[in-house]
Amino acid sequence: MQQADAHGAMISPASRTYACYLDGLRPSGEIDPVNTACADAVAVSGTQALYDWYGVLRSDGAGRTRGFIPDGQLCSGGSSKYAGLDLPSGHWPVQALLAGSDYEFTYAAWVPHPGRFRIYITRQGFDPTRPLHWDDLQSEPFLTADPQPPLTDGTYRLRGSLPEGLSGRHVVYSVWERSDSTETFYNCSDVVLGDDETPPPPPPEPADCSASVTVTHSWPGGHQGSVSVTNNGTRRMTGWAVQWTMPGNTRLVEGWNGSFMATRHTAMVHAPEWNRSLDPGESATAGFTGASDEVPAFTDIRCF
Template sequence: MPARPSARRRVTVLAGALAGLALSGTLGTGTAAAHGSMQNPLSRVEGCYLEGPEHPKSAACKAAIALGGTQAMYDWNGVRIGDANGRHQQLIPDGKLCSANSPGFAGLDLPRADWPATSLKAGSDFTFRYRATAPHRGTFRLYVTNGTYNPSEPLKWSNLQSTPFLTVTDPKLVDGQYVLPGKVPAGLKGRQLIYAIWQRSDSPEAFYSCSDVVFDGSGAAPGTAAVPTAGSGVQHTHEAAPGSAGAPAAVPAAAPAAATASPATSPAGAPGGTGNTAPGTPADGAASSPAAVPAGAQLAQTGTDRSTGLIAAVGTAFVLSGTAMAVLRRRNRRRAHAR
């Protein structure tokens, strides 16, 4: 009959097992909350989430959920491509812009003229807002549809104006929302769509959203939609930039305020460029610009940082081991007194 292990050995094995669990949980694939969607004007996916995925109110959201299911709407802040790196048009085919070519979000691509819309005034100043559940450094580019757009047909890249009407790098984060001050393009009429691309500069990851807007006063008033609670949405794995392991970039002591750039010329039907850079290249939203720093140094680096996790895990392992040894010492003292 095999001998029973000593109390010391049992405690040591337990401490090692607990420490191993702490390390394995940290060294595994890093996860963080998905990142957000356009809040004002309200995006399709967030609008359906706020209606209630189980009992949506609008016909468009009912149709989208019937096609893609409810989970996509609960995951409203996860319309993304992990390795986009500025290659938006290369990775997203025509007709799949609102879903970012993700099958789970296919309902967002339904061509309909009855998507809930936000009323805007052409040519007016407007503060666009983007709800962020996990903030990052990066650049926002907002495009609006052109004269070829028909809401009853699938959205194509050629239906967007060739250059963004608003470009903002590292905007201020206020109450969980990125603040993007700008101006609504002039000359817009009827039902249109604003397409937002948020390209991170600390990772290849990018996020996308479609916001339906109208210029005839028939839509909802801007800013009237409820703001989702922080942390609501899908959990997903971050893809860090090659060789960076999600390492935080240096933040200067005095960070400039958010910059709003005027759109420059880029090839027709090729949204995503800045200056003369065509979209679909790493330069689109890449971290090469030294001016891309957070306003007030308030943007979190929330990609996977395994070095920080390792330090925390090692500390946890020491605490667990120390606790186990303390228990063992107390047990030995009681035995000594008993004798």
């Protein structure tokens, strides 16, 4: 039997698992969501479902959708581990998008596998306070990638146009079907749509920051690195974090001056309790050691 070792989820617009993971993760490494829908999901499914935000899948999916995943269980993929994602609510974190506009959908997938993507959206009049059914989705995907694009810096990037004539709250539903196994991933991403005359509400203002992750020393089989983050904005940053992609067989071993975590090729450090805030112009640094076959080059470095 082939080992099912893929991991993936939509990160832009953020899947419910990824959005709630970012909402809830604290510098201590614990998850305690502020968003009410995310908190309700944790009450049902626990925090591990958010730590494993990339794992909403069915190993026996074989690309099946309607008739395989039951109504009311689309966001969990029919998996009891993620049942909290199926809770109807008008409070899930949303991303504001423009109906009819061109958009680059970003899907994190740390291990490349051949396959295809299908991306659907709910019909006009969708009510987020009711369980999501297959009939709530438009019958055909508005974006298909078959075969899928190449994996770049740990992400698949799919560009397409959002349907016109939609407004208000909607769910973007993505299906990633592997062709080298029956493993299939199912993701709900909550969005609010506007048009040229009625633009959507703006998303939360992102942190104005810059970050770097560099190797400071190396030796056969390993390395030491440094993470730096700077507040470039005019407001205080609280609870800063830096995320980056590690190449090949590189893995994080340990870190200091921050709370570190890693899953496959993605690593992240969150501010320690004693250095959570950065005033405008201030910087913070953290250090780590890793294992690697050669000196690694880190990519997709982001701060928030």
